[in-house]
Amino acid sequence: MPEPDAAPPPPKRKSRLPMMLGLALGLLLGAGGFYASYARLILPGGSLPWAHTAVPSGAGPPVAFVAVDPVMISLGAAGLNQHLRMSAQLEVPPAYVAEVTHLIPRVLDVTNTYLRAVEVTRLQDPAALIRIRGHLLRRIQLVTGEGRVNDLLITEFILN
Incomplete structure (x- = not known):
């Protein structure tokens, strides 16, 4: 029989491991995506639809x-x-x-x-x-x- 004077055991803390793994995985995937787009591994050849190429002066349509x-x-x-x-x-x-x-x-x-x-x-x-x-x-x-x-x-x- 346990002693009546003893304090109840503290409640178990939830593990932070899933949150830390999710955060690390998110940072890793974000950095990988940035590198892939920066190094033009995704859509190589400058075929990004939003990429603007510099137009030499005088090369545009006359206005x-x-x-x-x-x-x-x-x-x-x-x-x-x-x-x-x-x-x-x-x-x-x-x-x-x-x-x-x-x-x-x-x-x-x-x-x-x-x-x-x-x-x-x-x-x-x-x-x-x-x-x-x-x-x-x-x-x-x-x-x-x-x-x-x-x-x-x-x-x-x-x-x-």
């Missing part, structure tokens, strides 16, 4: 830039006196420079209409410029025609 007149828009309620000033350039193929230049008034109309519809709080968001650029580019491409405008480069975007 021209058409300036869009600066746009200044009053924002919000009349008493707040907030303004947005935006300048941009359109990247176009050289064959379409004259056609796109001829359509600049329509481009300005689409730009003004869209920017007036955007809420001031959205313009103050740090990621707003990316969204605005995408929306404007799509609207400008609809106005000018398919394949006439490749990109919209915003050169000035001031909100005060």
Whole structure:
């Protein structure tokens, strides 16, 4: 019969061995995967779909830039006196420079209409410029025609 004064035995601790083995195996597999991709053992020959090769200067497709007149828009309620000033350039193929230049008034109309519809709080968001650029580019491409405008480069975007 055990003595009544003796303390009960401490509970058994769970083994940490499975957790340590899992951690070590994960690190080993992660390091192996990194090395295999770094050494190009996976998809050799630079056939990675996201790998970009450097293009020598002048080797890209020829482009021209058409300036869009600066746009200044009053924002919000009349008493707040907030303004947005935006300048941009359109990247176009050289064959379409004259056609796109001829359509600049329509481009300005689409730009003004869209920017007036955007809420001031959205313009103050740090990621707003990316969204605005995408929306404007799509609207400008609809106005000018398919394949006439490749990109919209915003050169000035001031909100005060």
